[in-house]
Amino acid sequence: MKTLKIPEATIMRLAVYSRYLERAEKQGITTVSSAAIADGTGVSPAQVRKDLAYFGEFGTRGVGYHTGELSSNIRRILGLNRCWSAVIVGAGKLGSALALYEGFLSRGFRIVGVFDIDPKIVGKHLGEIEVLHVSQLEDVVARKKAEIGIITVPASAAQEVGERLVKAGVRALLNFSPHVLNLARDVIVRNVDFSLHLEVLTFNLVFGKIKKEVAEEK
């Protein structure tokens, strides 16, 4: 069986193109070229065409791509032509901010449950939704058919929460904790620990300086 392997970077870029196209659409631009998309998103035109070619032929030679058409095609590829139900575990500062984040709803993500273990937090209202005790996790996930789990608990609790979510039926996890989850391989996990990103920044700040000094010595 021939399995075509699509680079993960391609998917990330498709999401970026998608945002660019939505902006272009709003501005009334009806046709875009790979060069324009490339320009607006900081990649190469060849990269744009290659990324799109994994999924079909969306353009017209000599003309370019129809903005709205390409936009909706990419949204379909990314699975954004439907709603997704997600639960958040951990209603601390980050979890609460995410529960109230309008950007989710506008892109089709519905938060159908927020959980915490702290009795001081359980019962709080975050917009429409009430924070429930984590003991109700399994029940709510099953009843609301949540497919995505968002983990915003401390590192020490992340593994257990991940396991419970998966056992309850969740198939994809967004992990904000710094703990690397060890789960069945068919579970889709993305780590978005942002202090990790901060550390890449500081490395580059320090290393950039070293490179500059080395260059000057020569």
Next chain:
Amino acid sequence: MKTLKIPEATIMRLAVYSRYLERAEKQGITTVSSAAIADGTGVSPAQVRKDLAYFGEFGTRGVGYHTGELSSNIRRILGLNRCWSAVIVGAGKLGSALALYEGFLSRGFRIVGVFDIDPKIVGKHLGEIEVLHVSQLEDVVARKKAEIGIITVPASAAQEVGERLVKAGVRALLNFSPHVLNLARDVIVRNVDFSLHLEVLTFNLVFGKIKKEVAEEK
């Protein structure tokens, strides 16, 4: 001039190893092997050794790595052996959560300024720090010598905020907005838009299903 190019993925992994080592240290484990690190962080042992080899020889053949020593070496490589000053622009839900996030301080990141444009938000206190009007951005960045800018404003304002931060002296940006920043090439930017990550999840949920169906047809 020979410039050794270090993969960005290597830096991300170093940060992950760093967390693993800190945990191991706390548990009183004094020696770790590349296989143990690999196991605990989900990469291959060869990868671990290769990543470390970019920066020096930290282990002892036949023995492994001294946990504390390797841990502090990696922290030094990542630039975490010193404090870094950062400002946050945008004190909405996400910006506020980040300003109050204890994880930053514990890893040496100090938030020295939080800004917003909304008069309803300016003047609020987030822990020790008061939200200032964005007009004071340049002044505070210069006075407090902030080196890192964290952007948590809506997409429409991100580019302008990025430009102002850089002009004020910030050299590295953590961009939480979905807008791709277009700045001088020596500015270090990392995009941590998490709806992007959510979309990679949904793609994989949909695509995994397609792959499975294709496999079953055969």
Next chain:
DNA sequence: TAGATTGTTAATCGATTAACAATC
């Protein structure tokens, strides 16, 4: 010495890019 594990090289794998035929 025998067993273990590193550091490093060479081979492999995968992703990006350049180039161009196809075609509007």
Next chain:
DNA sequence: TAGATTGTTAATCGATTAACAATC
């Protein structure tokens, strides 16, 4: 037809992995 831009191939580039000599 001339100009433009796609879709695709082949070449290049870079990152990962396997293998093993070095060495504790």
